[in-house]
Amino acid sequence: MADIPHNNEPHIVRVNDFRIDADYAAWISEIKRRYVSAQIKASIKINTEKLRFNWSIGRDLVTLKAEKRWGSGVVEQLSLDLQEAFPKAKGFGTTNLWAMKKWYLFFSSTEAAEKLHQAGGELQLPANHLVIKLHQVGGEFGLPFVLELVPWRHQVDIITKCKSIDEAIFYLRECILGGWSRQTFQAETVTMGRGLASAPWSLA
Template sequence: MMNKNKSNQEQTYITQSHDVILDKEYIHWVDELGSRYERARTRAVVKVNGEKLLWNWQTGRDLVMRKAEEKWGAGVVEQLSLDLQSRYPGEKGFGADNLWAMKRWYLFYAEKLEQPVQELLNIDNQSNERLNQLGNVIHEANVVEGVPFPELFAYVPWGHHVEIIKRCKSIEEAAFYLCRTIDQGWSRTVLQRYMKATYIISREDQ
């Protein structure tokens, strides 16, 4: 039987210390610290997501630029998947389907891109409140071949990117959904719902 006194002690929260003046300035300071912490935590999540997306982009770019299938055979992606899973057991994202998605992701933009993605997305990092709060978290330097990783992609989860290239026919259409995801913080479910609705409307117009 659980000790009642112990249970009560575990549920006790300190809301005020001794010998302190809880005036408006102090309360404002605590709020400011909380806001700073929330921003730092969000930036940390975006940073981790962005680094993983950068790796995905570079892997897709390598598969294209190295002409991997021509050089090492049609099963090279499956072999690469096995090698990565063997090297990093327990890590996710190294499945063959995911590696193929990285190649398709890179090709979708590399084959159609005629201007910088930042310009195409029409998002100004300084004026966009969400991006301004997050700050610049990813920068890829010294790209010799291929299309550099568009930094704004770091603010969109991988699953969203896969859905967008699966359903969109043009860069402009993809840019629209990337913008909405960044501006409004769409979940993948919301993104899928909007994309499905747009597809139905476009079919009805034909």
């Protein structure tokens, strides 16, 4: 039976005409590390782009006054059209589209924009953090920086359960700094005033 390598030792699959040494072991370990890092970055980028897309749909529904312009059934029709165009895609159900509009309305007010901007300034991330770079590149989308750091389903729960922007920002912070899962958030009792907590937004 082959020996099982320790967790800190690279597992090497050997082939003919190959001479393994410490340099190769170090190199393959570095390649694996880079691959895992790339996978994480890709996941973050995909999440960020999806959030920006959802924000743009919510913004369109509001700024185009879609219901007044095309009738009260416009969201249902939009859902059908998008699902027909992209049958393998998820997230185009009417409930999700309505959530995009509600999300945009909740966080796009002047008060919300100011408080989210302040919260983003207090969030201390390394200057080379991927999300910061993505935010700088995609700033034209208008999605507040803080919202780019929290998964979509978390945010739907937040705008559903929170009654004020202060309360919502508190839970956004807990999701970011505390690493709350959606289940953890749902288990918490939403109470007015908890959003007034003022601990520094630091990941250090």
